[in-house]
Amino acid sequence: MLLAENISKRYKNSRRTVLEKVNFKLEEGEFCAITGESGSGKSTILAVLAGILRPDSGKVCLDDADLYALSDKDLSYIHQRKIGYVPQANIFLKQYNILDNIVFPYLSGDTKNGQELFERARAHLEILGIGDLWDRYPYELSGGEQKRACLIRALLMKPQIVICDEPTTGLDGKTGKKILTYLDEYRKSGKTILAATHDDHVKACATRVWNI
């Protein structure tokens, strides 16, 4: 499904090669947890696999399509419909409330069923226990609430693969568990999860652990 071959990456102005000829394969329905020491390249490989960081060499294929050989339009389609990415930091558009933050990015694209998206977002907010916060602005939410909103945003278009960078880091046990349950439910609906983590709970929930 998602295949990475001979991925190498070194950041500009850095002497160290973060990834060197890394190979990786993700099968449909998997929950793969990537572990490793800080600086081992977990976030970098996630970004490369998500199609948001071009590797120096190697290729990443999603269903035989080389992500970095695609046109901007086709890659954008993949980002909107096939790969949902949750960054480590909770990043929002500060001028919009939480509901708009979740739905707005998809409204200006090809999606015409805006009303349905708003309803779906409200339903997911309820599931994750932040339904009454939909009209709050990002700065009004706690870290855990923000993380849940980020997750809903990544899952709203029901992507095939969800890639999460440290989904539970910095959260209390209860919130972490909510998020893990949510991700696991999503996987059970036939989707695929890939998460970089230090959290043993995530590792326990994963179907495979890859120590980078």
Add this chain to the structure above:
Amino acid sequence: MSRKKGNNLFKNIASHGFYNACLLATILILSAILFASAVIRQSLNTGMKNMKKRLGSDIMLVPKGAKENAEDLLLEGSRNTFYFDASIYEKVSSIDGIAESTSQIFLKSLSADCCSSEVEIVFFDPETDFVVGPWIEEEYAKTLSGNQVIVGNSITVENGVIRLFGQEYPVVAKMAKTGTALDSSVYFSKETMPDVIAHAEEKGSFLTKEQLEGGIISSVFINLRSEAKLEKVLETVHQTIGDIFDVVYPKQLNTSLAGNLSRITGIVDIITYALGGLLIVLLLLFHSLIMKGRKQEVALLRILGRTRKTLIRELLSEVGVISLSGTIIGCLFSMLIVFPFGTYIGMQFQMPYLGPSFAKALLTMLLIVLFVSAISLLTSILFILHVTHVEPYLALRREE
């Protein structure tokens, strides 16, 4: 919920309020300067063109010692009166080498009689006049009858009459604006002169008894034959009427005026270019800061599936809205200064100054709106392209 694109656009602009306000202010100032500069240039050029039309004689004879006053009157519209004997015109007009000639008499009104300020009363001979006459005919083709008058553009006319020296005179035409002394002058046919002077006398004239009895004129305008030599004609004039006159060369004044105009517009251009250049640097700076502040936002939207093309279009729309608003406000602001204070600006330049028509001002504004908006969009495009081409993960990582 913000579901309308227009709302989103304004929200996005407001979310980077400080730098966008700086950008708006820069565009506003740039537009205001360009508009003011364009209008001042146009006004000076139009004033100059009208001046050329007015200074349509080769030489102008005025009483000895009145040369400076006559030049001031022609160039700046200062209210000067000077007289010499009317018989001079008859003597001069028949001199060999003169193709055409005409005389004029200037009379100053009492300000309280008609206007908020003094007006210049010009008596001219429609039959011989080639300086003012043709100019008036552009507005009024008929000859003046009885005590009818034609007024300059700045003269206020109430109920179709103008009151001078306690008398009412019907106004049959108003002249187009010239930006010169013509605008605040009242034009009588020479035939009505005795009547007007009689009323002036009743109100306490400033003319001497000798002047009134002997007949007076203020100036003689002369055009020479093409083969005639100026020096020889002037020598003959001197021999004929004696050393009682000074010569004003309107066309030379015109040339010196053109030189002044060129210097003034040169200075206006230098100031405009210098400020324009500085403001373009500021535009680059603010566009750069705005886009830098939006790098993370753009990266996030790309990760969530927004295409570069869509993002570029959206960012350009925001810049476009700011630019259009700034440049329209700037031009309107500039209008509020340049038009009401046009006369004052003209006086400061000591040049004929004729503001553009409403249609021309609108056209100028439209061109500046397009030009400044284009500059703003062009200066932003580099940063927009940069921010939409940065690898999304790198943009997020730098912010983390």
